[in-house]
Amino acid sequence: MVKIRGIIFDLDDTLYCEHDYVRSGFCAVAQALAEANGQDATSIYDAFVQEWQENGRGKVFDTVCERLHLFAEVADLVRIYRMHEPISLSLYEDADRLLSYLQKHSIARGLITDGDKRVQWRKIKALRLEERIPCIIVSDDLGRECWKPSRVPYEKALTCLGLAPAECAYVGDNPHKDFCTARALGMHTIRVVRPVGDHMSTRLTPEMEAERIVYSLEEIMEDIV
Template identity: 50%
Template sequence: MKISKAVIFDLDDTLYDERQFVVSGFKAVAQYLADSYGLHNEALLQRMQHLLCENGRGSIFDQVLLDYGLDTSMVSTLVEVYRSHKPALQLYPDAGEILRSLKGNVPDIKQEVILGIITDGAAKVQWNKIKALGLEDVMDIIIVTDDYGIDCWKPSPVPYQRVMDKLGVSPESCIYIGDNPEKDFVTARKLGWYTARIWRPGGMCFEIKKGLTYEADYDITALSQLKPILLELWNLSI
């Protein structure tokens, strides 16, 4: 009898570079403003990227509207354009490699590998990302926490429990790989999951460091480094 092992990933800055989505969204907003007001979309895009580097993601659209003398009440419209656009995204190379390895694991091993995602964020936005990355055909289970309500976002135990309930796996048969110590690992560890933090230079959470309770069991700098961890935990060779 095979014993299922669940390898569950975060999405943003774990499987792909979230900046890709931000830039893709900026392009959609720039095109919308260019088409609506006869503005130069490349200049708009450059301004948004400059504001991102200078001030972070706070009030970029507000400032762009002020810069061009446009009604700032349009912010909600621009946010909707940003969130609803169909992004152009690619997996990190190491993400594609590890997913192929895990999906095509050696057939005579005693464990069956189940792949999944738990991700926070507006449901429509996250599903657009997942579809753009072609992950619906790769993952056995996808939990977009916003589908269950904002109270179910990480670090709520709900998404982790749903994985176990839907897959019928025990906590010690699960590992969660993410990048944000403020929410990714604390509950997973309390529930008995194994955890691994991927450190992506330039990632949104790269500079965040927390105490032992919030950090992961393992630190990795590439998803290929999961292979010896899975071998150590479950004798799973991929």
């Protein structure tokens, strides 16, 4: 890969482990349910984690409330989950080191993330990324139609950084949406594969995948002038 002048990152499972956010949200919901139902929050939380690990996140609240005879509106639990303030999030160690390295060498830094804007901004603030990434694009701020793989957030980030596509690399984890648009625009693309994450075992056709796969973000440092 040629030397690059800027890197634009994805957020979830790229810079931090999204499973930490899931656990944080489960903790907040478990506490609310415990207070409302006179039960132990730890037991409810453990039931959430077990159901999630066995069957995924889709029906966790419905299933556990039915199993434990908890009275609640699932819509209210989803709201608590989405609106809670995550207090235990931290960057992956390699992400922390790479961001410090990029700042030291005056390499442009951007971020594009999908998801409910209230949720994503809470994650960003919990990780203190506004102090380290000058250009942050939460695509939901632009409208649901601007979520990846829309060109809009990529073009906005490039404009914000003042760089041409060929001068930038996009770093993400999800081949379903992270890389196809970046490649079409002429950006370099790098996929990070970690031991934990929702998309780590996903493999798609070449046009959907990144040009390069890394297993640590520190591998990117060799591409920086």
